Amino acid sequence: MEKNIAVIWGDCSSPEIVKQTLRVLDKVAEKYGHTFHYTDAAMGGEAIDKYGDPLPQHELDKCLAADSVLLGAVGGPKWEGLPGEQRPEKGLLRLRAGMGLYSNNRPARIWPQLAPASPLKPEIVAKGIDFIIVRELIGGVYFGKHETYTLENGEKQAVDSMPYSEHEIERIGRIGFETAMKRRRKLCCVDKANVLDTSRLWRAVMHRLQAEYPEVEYSEMFVDNCAMQVVKDPSQFDVIVTENMFGDIISDEASMITGSIGMIPSSSLGDGTRGLYEPIHGSAPDIAGKDIVNPTACILSAAMMLRYSFGMTEEADAVENAVNKVLDKGLRTADNMSEGCTCLGCTAMGDAILAEI
């Protein structure tokens, strides 16, 4: 197959992980007889520096013209003082919206080799951590109106609004149920229905969908309770479906309990097969240029792209198995080091994974 991949190199230490990921993709192409064409697209800090805009239309157009998009991570201290509209994150939000990527899929899974790195007690980890957070990505308070104005008494007031309409909930709710059907058939809707109208509308829509998926054991949980349960007993979860902001918070908490955020990929998809694939970690400015950042989450994001955008199951398995073998051999990057293991830099970790494909 021939595929066009838009590549957003990202900021700070991100280009280092993207570089290793493209090497892996090239190896896959060579081994399985595919051709991947890469088109660089600028977003985030790089785009601000080049164009004074975190995502100019011509760069978004490159992403829309591709079969899929690979992203490292954007942002860094250099761009932190900028006003809201000009910040790197704004480019990411506009990319998600511009590509129509309403479904963000974030796995929280423990790699057995890295289990000792979890901040949770071994007894809790031993019960298993393997769930997925399906986060709505282009609605809610992220994309509602944001207003700041001056009241009559002279003080400022800001108002953010959190809108959700039925079709937005239904399409992500369906992904939640479908994801559960492919797994252990448990779906938990996380919300704050005792306070929010949007949450009550979520529940109404979810109840309609539930009727279509009688095999799925469906439950509901308040977000505050969920923040507790993720720490107390993560083994209870299979698939969580939730709105944008709650998904942001809970998925980050969930990634931390795995003890290895340098290993967690994510996919964002819309109605078609064109997706955006990125690690859940940030651009790690503090270690940029040192060749020590962990490229694995980005490489595993590319594996998700092979699987979900290109239907290349065998190829995706090959990459994931390669990562597994590397871990089995005791090879680690600095963020994951533990006694008896060998510490590799970013390039050397890329080499090690390549060698197993």
Add this chain to the structure above:
Amino acid sequence: MEKNIAVIWGDCSSPEIVKQTLRVLDKVAEKYGHTFHYTDAAMGGEAIDKYGDPLPQHELDKCLAADSVLLGAVGGPKWEGLPGEQRPEKGLLRLRAGMGLYSNNRPARIWPQLAPASPLKPEIVAKGIDFIIVRELIGGVYFGKHETYTLENGEKQAVDSMPYSEHEIERIGRIGFETAMKRRRKLCCVDKANVLDTSRLWRAVMHRLQAEYPEVEYSEMFVDNCAMQVVKDPSQFDVIVTENMFGDIISDEASMITGSIGMIPSSSLGDGTRGLYEPIHGSAPDIAGKDIVNPTACILSAAMMLRYSFGMTEEADAVENAVNKVLDKGLRTADNMSEGCTCLGCTAMGDAILAEI
């Protein structure tokens, strides 16, 4: 001193913990020569059953007429099917607003005797967990407009709005700085300033306050990162100040890492000394009527009332020390049991604490 305390007995297992708490207060009164007058006020499920309203004005008036309010916990399966406005939680929200309680103070502290109950690894717990979450309690998305309407295309849309004005931020921000000044002088403002206008207004106001508190080491953290850091290294926090919804989520997560949510009290205060004191745990419907619920969080909430509403420092210390001694003796309720300890029921735990005062 003579004090009037409004007592909200609460639902399900709540009256059991309130009963033990009043015994403790009576003992304090006797020992230190005070007189406490109790007035029962109905809120939540009890008020729904009696008056068809989770907080009728006459019950709120009783709370406003008191020197302070003690609350167990409200809610339960019986009232779950009711529409939003008639649910027990709505009574709680109206009580908070009606009393002007903008500052909710939730300590996350590990009791050394209960450290093994934390879901976190011993290495992390050993670094210490002792921080306070100062949560804004009567603003934000809890009290903004909630609307659900039908769009022209026939589908429903819901919108919740999250408003904050400068004076609302300033008064809680000041509590954050003042609280830090009495502790280790570190304050972290938790928000989502890369997305929300309200968060950006929070930061602007916090920066002004910061100038007044140069001794305080002030920092800012995104809420998604905070959800990670609370699990990764809670020892980094001293005081967290945050808006209502983020405070709800992060404080619940923080309570869970202490491993003993049956031990965590909270205070809610406004401009005066009249406050609302309640455990952070719920009404535990599953164990109601069995005399096994842990009364300690409610008893410690009463200790906070003595300290913060009545200025009775010695008396508050006496109650907290009594709890500490009981734990030292290996006395526990079922929720906290571990090997070698003695399991007491709710009343027996009340007896044990009383005996140490």
